Amino acid sequence: MWNIDEYIENHTTEEDQVLSWLRRKTYLTTTMPRQLSGRVQGKLLEMFSRMINPENILEIGTFTGYSAYCLTKGLKAGGKLHTIEVKDELEDHLNDFFSRAGILDKVVLHIGDGAQIVKEFSDSMFDMVFIDGDKRQYPEYYENVFPKVKIGGYILIDNVLWYDKVISEVKNNDPYTLGIIKLNDMVQADNRVENVLVPIRDGLTLARKISD
Numbered sequence: 001m002w003n004i005d006e007y008i009e010n011h012t013t014e015e016d017q018v019l020s021w022l023r024r025k026t027y028l029t030t031t032m033p034r035q036l037s038g039r040v041q042g043k044l045l046e047m048f049s050r051m052i053n054p055e056n057i058l059e060i061g062t063f064t065g066y067s068a069y070c071l072t073k074g075l076k077a078g079g080k081l082h083t084i085e086v087k088d089e090l091e092d093h094l095n096d097f098f099s100r101a102g103i104l105d106k107v108v109l110h111i112g113d114g115a116q117i118v119k120e121f122s123d124s125m126f127d128m129v130f131i132d133g134d135k136r137q138y139p140e141y142y143e144n145v146f147p148k149v150k151i152g153g154y155i156l157i158d159n160v161l162w163y164d165k166v167i168s169e170v171k172n173n174d175p176y177t178l179g180i181i182k183l184n185d186m187v188q189a190d191n192r193v194e195n196v197l198v199p200i201r202d203g204l205t206l207a208r209k210i211s212d
Contacts, residue, residue, distance in 0.1 A: 012040050018101045019066060026064045037067040037132075037158075041201050045130065045156070048206075049074025052154060054127030059083040060114040060141055061133035061158075064090065065097045071130060072106045081107050082121070084114040086133070115140040123147045132158040135176040138183035146192070149209050155193070160184055161203030 002010065015023065019042065027033040037045065045067055049057065055076045062068055062085035072081050081103075085094065088111050098104045110117050114133045118141065125148050131141050138157070149155060160166070165177045166184060187195050187207055195207040 008040055012043055015039050015042070019069065021100075022064060022066055022069070022097060026066070030064065035063045037070065038201070041158075041204070042066055042070040044200065044204075046070040046073045048154070048156065049128065052128050054153075055079045056126045056128075057081045058118070058121070058126045058129045058145065058148065060118070060129075060131045060145070061085065062090070062094060062109070063132075065094050065101075067130060067132065068098075068107060069101050069103060071128075072103045075106055079106065082110060082126075083107060084110045084112065084117050084133070086111070086113060115144055118144040118148060121148045124150045126150065127153045129153070129155045130158070131155065134179075135159060135162065136179040138179045139186055142183055142186060146209070147212070151209055151211065153209050155205075155207045155209065157183065157187070157205040157207070159202045160197055160205045161199065163202060166203075 023036060026036050049071045050073060053074055053076055056079060057071050057075065059068055059071060059081060062083045068081055068083045075081065091109070091111050094109055098107050115137050127150055129145055129149055131138065131145070133141060145155065160180060160183070162177055162180045166181050170177050187193065187205060192211045193207040193209055195205060198204045198206065
């Protein structure tokens with residue numbers, strides 16, 4: 001018998017060869033392979049990108065590039081994905097992967113602190129943002145990225161259920177859990193967006209900017 005996660009995967013379109021190769025490499029060469037978006041969430045990100053058909057996307061937290069590749073699928077012709085990764089040891093891998101995947105011309109890779117790099121972009125630049133970086137910095141990411149999003153644009157935020165820790169007593173003032181709880185409350189109280197929290201994988205918030 002399948003469990004529910006296996007059932008969902010088996011009723012979702014298969015990964016293409018590029019993503020299958022990347023998933024195997026990630027599990028072989030990294031210590032935290034579960035950070036990978038994976039087949040179901042990756043396909044969902046691709047679907048959102050294709051529906052929005054953005055000119056510019058911002059991603060905070062590249063890891064090995066799985067979600068970046070999925071997000072580029074919906075870009076307008078000539079569009080760009082700006083993706084930020086704090087771990088400089090991943091830079092060579094990412095450039096190699098983007099070249100292998102044939103998206104090197106669509107991706108601008110930034111290495112450094114996402115909360116600070118975001119400040120360098122122009123206001124109202126992005127149609128779509130995907131936040132999946134340091135959970136302690138989630139509130140700062142949201143505040144810094146908000147003016148960079150066009151009215152009508154979308155902010156997607158990963159891991160907002162955080163293994164259900166958001167509904168349990170926070171142990172030892174865990175800064176990761178506290179960061180996510182603060183972010184969730186910020187989004188819910190923000191009358192500049194309309195939002196929904198989707199219980200896929202570890203929780204995904206979709207927020208649409210309706211005003212400045």
